[in-house]
Amino acid sequence: MVEITVTGGQVERGEEILTDAAIGFLGELQQRFGTRRDELLSARRERRAEVARTGRLDFLPQTREVREDRTWRVAPAPSDLRDRRVEITGPTERKMTVNALNSGAQVWLADLEDANTPHWANVIGGQVNLADAVRRKVSFTSPEGKSYTLGEEESLATIVVRPRGWHLDERHLSLDGRPFVGALVDFGLYFFHNAAELLSRGSGPYFYLPKMESHLEARLWNDVFTFAEERLGIAPGTVRATVLIETIPAAFEMEEILYELRDHASGLNAGRWDYLFSIIKNFRDAGPSFVLPDRNAVTMTAPCMRAYTELLVATCHRRGAFAMGGMAAFIPSRRDPKVNETALAKVRADKEREAGDGFDGSWVAHPDLVPVCREKFDAVLGGRPNQLDRQRDDVRVGADDLLDVKSTPGSVTEAGLRNNIAVALQYLAAWLGGNGAVAIYNLMEDAATAEISRSQIWQWIANSVKLDTGDVVTPELVHRIEDEELTKIREALGEEAFKTAHFAQARELFETVALAKDYADFLTIPAYRLID
Structure with missing residues (x-):
């Protein structure tokens, strides 16, 4: 039983x-x-x-027959x-x-x-x-x-x-x-x-x-x-x-x-x-x-x-x-x-x-x-x-073609790093408070977009990526920008609202999933331990 x-x-x-x-x-x-x-x-x-x-993914050889059979269809x-x-x-x-x-x-x-x-x-x-x-x-x-x-x-x-x-x-x-x-x-x-x-x-x-x-x-x-x-x-x-x-x-x-x-x-x-x-x-x-x-x-x-x-x-x-x-x-x-x-x-x-x-x-x-x-x-x-x-x-x-990431146009900038940090901190604070869909900077952010933000930071640090300013992305640089962005958020919200909005927990969680040596597969798993 x-x-x-x-x-x-x-x-x-x-x-x-x-x-x-x-x-x-x-x-x-x-x-x-x-x-x-x-x-x-x-x-x-x-x-x-x-x-x-x-360093590779490919189509499965053991399921080739499914891909090549042109007769099957899904249900209407x-x-x-x-x-x-x-x-x-x-x-x-x-x-x-x-x-x-x-x-x-x-x-x-x-x-x-x-x-x-x-x-x-x-x-x-x-x-x-x-x-x-x-x-x-x-x-x-x-x-x-x-x-x-x-x-x-x-x-x-x-x-x-x-x-x-x-x-x-x-x-x-x-x-x-x-x-x-x-x-x-x-x-x-x-x-x-x-x-x-x-x-x-x-x-x-x-x-x-x-x-x-x-x-x-x-x-x-x-x-x-x-x-x-x-x-x-x-x-x-x-x-x-x-x-x-x-x-x-x-x-x-x-x-x-x-x-x-x-x-x-x-x-x-x-x-x-x-x-x-x-x-x-x-x-x-x-x-x-x-x-x-x-x-x-x-x-x-x-x-x-x-x-x-x-x-x-x-x-x-x-x-x-x-x-x-x-x-x-x-x-x-x-x-x-x-x-x-x-x-x-x-x-x-x-x-x-x-x-x-x-x-x-x-x-x-x-x-x-x-x-x-x-x-x-x-x-x-x-x-x-x-x-x-x-x-x-x-x-x-x-x-x-699916793996051709290197041909993606664009660069890594300080503005992009700063945006990732600011979005991740604000989203995680909202998520911990019970709101999983949050409008930030005229975009609807959810767990998927927060995952990109923290994962990019982890990847940039791991690869010692250089920004448009010449600075290399390091944990120390991320900590400095965190301080600056949290100051902006505190000024925008006011001291009392900031204190009650889970930002201390959000920062700790962000650093766990963005800066730790071992990459967390999903940020929602450690985040889940912090709620209720």
Whole structure:
């Protein structure tokens, strides 16, 4: 007899989510799949060691047959996932839930991952909000008395939930003393409470799967879906999953990932920010040829990024899957017309390129960007819901193209270093306080962008990179700029607000993941130890 322990505190309406039956279902998922998750994380470490030894990744010879077989396709999309030209992302806090559903986007990516601090209150409160959203009874009233309610049913976005990645645990639930896999908790609670309800409303349980690194991890997800459907009496193939190709190992296994999930697959997404983080992480000890310039200088027109996105579109459409574009992280300013004009111009150019390349839709982080993205996709799609019929037979991408980081234009500057430090400190302080999606310098920052910032600093120090000023990036230089940036932040916030905003913890965490000799695979793992 297994023992399941719940150690999280009381959450408003949490008893509606943490029912005995739901907890029992989570226990079954953990028993069946927890050990395989652990084995796959070990396989990640082994593969990373091989990359460190060879400085190389390549397409898998053992799965060549899957790639060369032109007959297989993924399952046809359900009706409410056939048009995905605009998808808005955001955490599952209540106001965001209402605004995202009302945004005019076709899809709301309800984010339980990078835009969400996994405080117990957020984990369970997010599930409460999702259950209300599915049943169309979610509303919100601000402290100032402003009311937020849902619009007409036919205008509301389709919900696609992003659970945590395989690497994260949920320590507030344990099975015989071992923490549950966070991904299984997020998936399990949403599926258990909402799958049947969604189907009764003409929709279904749809998911975005983050940070996978191999087709074997996709196979595990497929087995989870198959078991969950059978266990709850849901028709096989009801779940639909879109996989974020946001790690460079996964870029070499796009076809295999779709193949493993083919009865449940909906598409792939170009998760650009985590992809840059993954390049640094996997090739951090490969020398100067893998050093990226300033974060904001790395655009999607860089050769390695073009190779990655064009391969994604070609792969998806060959298999009948949707190709989804990356995040437009710019935040429009309603106060500064000049900032707003610059942001909108960049978003238009980004979405025009994606639509022209054959993507079926793309992401935005703010409701004001929904019409901008739609305009560019409408111009290409016309009356069609997607571009699945556009086969990119012209695309020829090899391993060398995906690994051509050295051709990325740009340089490493003091301004770029300073921006990385300032963004990381502000984001981590907000994350520790419970907010995983933060507007900083007119960009929506989440865990993925913070990972790039701290990883670049680690890589620049490891390679003794010289800045445009002639200074070499060292821990001492980083400490000096930290002091200067924190002084600016303190002056902007005021002494009292600064003291209560977790900046002391944020600095300690930042130095742990950016300056330590041993590179931390994910900053959210040590960060998680500091919350609740």
